[in-house]
Amino acid sequence: MKNWKEYRFSDFVDINPKITLKSNQEYSFVEMKDLNESSKHCEPSQKRILKGGARFEEGDTLFARITPCLENGKICQVRNLENGVGYGSTEFLVFRGKKDISDTDFVFYLSRYDDVRNFAESNFDGTSGRQRVPKSAFDNLYLVLPPPPIQKAIASTLNCLDAKIDLLHRQNEILEEMAETLFRKWFVEDAKENWKTGTVSDVATHLKKSVNPQKHPDIEFQHYSIPSFDNAKQPLSELGSTIQSSKYILEENAILFSKLNPQKDKRVWLLQDEVLNNSICSTEFQIIKPIDEGYLYFLYGWLTLRENYNKIASGSGGTSGSHQRIDPSTIFSFHCPKIPPNYIEEFNKKSKLLFQKQINNSHQIKNLNQLRDSLLPQLISGAIKLKA
Secondary structure, three states: OOOOEEEEHHHHEEEOOOOOOOOOOEEEEEOHHHOOOOOOEEOOOEEEEOOOOEEEEOOOEEEEOEOOOOOOOOEEEEOOOHHHEEEEOOOEEEEEEOOOOOOHHHHHHHHOOHHHHHHHHOOOEOOOOOOEOOHHHHHHOEEEEOOHHHHHHHHHHHHHHHHHHHHHHHHHHHHHHHHHHHHHHHHHHOOOOOOOEEEHHHOEEEEOOEEOHHHOOOOEEEEEOHHHHHOOOOOEEEEHHHOOOOEEEOOOOEEEEEOEOOOOOOOEEEEOOOOOOOEEEOOOEEEEEEOOHHHHHHHHHHHHOHHHHHHHHOOOEOOOOOOOEOOHHHHHOOEEEOOOHHHHHHHHHHHHHHHHHHHHHHHHHHHHHHHHHHHHHHHHHOOOOOOO
């Protein structure tokens, strides 16, 4: 590895670079929840009047310094900041390349390198449950790294995979919008006057059979959790021994409706025929199973229709503003038109291609993520050599 040198991480990377922002002005704001493990980029979800927090510029890497966000892979390169600057959670460290030493895109991939992440996690400081990586810890991390031309070649190779992943994510968002438009046309704008009104319980049942994964320590479960929904709807493969609480047993052709903080976060997960054996989900989800699987797309469309979802979410309750929940009865007693089976069948013919395309895209995203994650350490360590 000619011309590769050993660097102290804090000499190679500009950590928390100084950025001047004006007080009492609005700037793009990035929350921790805006970061997605399977995406290279994150974007601001809102604007806020400047207060305390991490400051950054377009293209900087946001590195979660707190547990469990770091373990969950909350590391992204920020983009689409208004005027190219913004700020965010105090729980971010900000990484940037140094002139003539490191490439900013390479720094992003380096921050996802296992040697960097494992080092950070081994240097957590603070009380249990709220541990953080101090900036000073990176003064003690040494790595052998390539010169800038090789850095750019490595970043370019990995970025090709991330660009494809990003494209597939955006395709899925467009497909979701198309499905909602189609549903609204069929069942709202062109609704028939002779359709009677029932409730969701007329067409769906509530599944709540549970399992304790700890009793099956060697079984690999497909875990559909709140974090996995937020991370591009990719369930995690986990051994039963690592899962700490009881979960619901999943079936295919069902809908997961998160009961946690519904007014703040909309999480409704359509499960088609991709559900594998030993699939489980968080008890923060309500499992809605159509009585007839032909009603799956209709039921998903009805529950996710914006005005319907907002009405259901408004029925949440709880003593803490940060832990509001929906009672199952709120969902299953919600009004729902009784649609003739032949009409549902025609709707399925129109909509199935959209939802099947989403499944195919999700499979590609998973495979590309695995390919990128396997290439990254080999490229950064020099096990696979690239020419500048």
